[in-house]
Amino acid sequence: MDRLFQIYLFAIIAVSSALGLYFHIGETERKCFIEEIPDETMVIGNYKTQLFDKNINDFMPSSPMIGMHVEVKDPDGKLVMSKVYSSEGRFTFTSHTPGEHVICLYSNSTKWSMFGATKMRIHLDIEVGEHANDYRQIAEKDKLTELQLRVRQLLDQVEQIQKEQNYQRYREERFRQTSESTNQRVLWWSIGQTCILLVTGFWQMRHLKGFFEAKKLV
Structure with missing residues (x-):
């Protein structure tokens, strides 16, 4: 039982992916956020x-x-x-590619002056993975007991941890490919510099030899 509790606690800590904030925008301004999301992960954004x-x-x-x-x-x-939404609501999408997703929000109206407004405040709460699930609604729909619901939450969290681990492996692979590409370019650049130095040195030696011969110094 203690082992199960430790796994459950680790799952809660490891998959804490929720963004809650508010920000201001002008009438024609747009705000964008970058969210790192594993593949096949549902994202829900609530805004006001x-x-x-x-x-x-x-x-x-x-x-x-x-x-x-x-x-x-x-x-x-x-x-x-x-998509255009009302002044308050939620948007939902599912990622199909792991990596940085760009989420942009802006007003669909340029007639704020009609309401005597110069700026807008947007409250935004982004939930990723199992945090996007409404477990109360799931329990009512599937008629789950409290224990069954906890097990369901634990399974969802373990699944999300696996997705996060897969995403980290994906990032490591991308980083390794980038490092190898960079090292290869540095190597070719060093070889190119060496070749240029050798050619320049050879040319200087021939030029000096011709100069000395013309002056009858050798």
């Missing part, structure tokens, strides 16, 4: 927008007319998702 009200000098909930455009690109630069 607020517009700055000059009259009360504070942020108030945005009008439903002002929505949020969410754009996601995979590590290869391919568009994974591009």
Whole structure:
């Protein structure tokens, strides 16, 4: 039982992947975030927008007319998702390529002046992997007991750990390939420099020999 608890605790610590924050954007500004995501991993983003009200000098909930455009690109630069949402909600996508995914958010409206607003505050919470699962809903749907639900959570966390380990191996492989490529280029550059020095030295020797012979010094 102690061993199971240790594994469960390690799983919780090792797969703690959630990003909660808020930031401000202008009317035509966009904010992008880079999230390292293993392959075949679900990502859920919950957001809420607020517009700055000059009259009360504070942020108030945005009008439903002002929505949020969410754009996601995979590590290869391919568009994974591009969709317009309302002023508050959630977006979901599943990664198919491991690596750095770029998540960009910007307002779909350029008529903030109608509401007397100059900037927007966006509350964003990104959940990756098993953190994106709503286990309360899963328990109600599958009629799981508390123990069965804990086992389900543990299995999901172990699966996510395996994905993270696979992703780390993928990064190590990419790093090794980059290092080998860099070392090869450095080697060829050194060989090129050596050849240039040898040719330059040979040319200088011939030039000096011709100079000395012309001056009848040798």
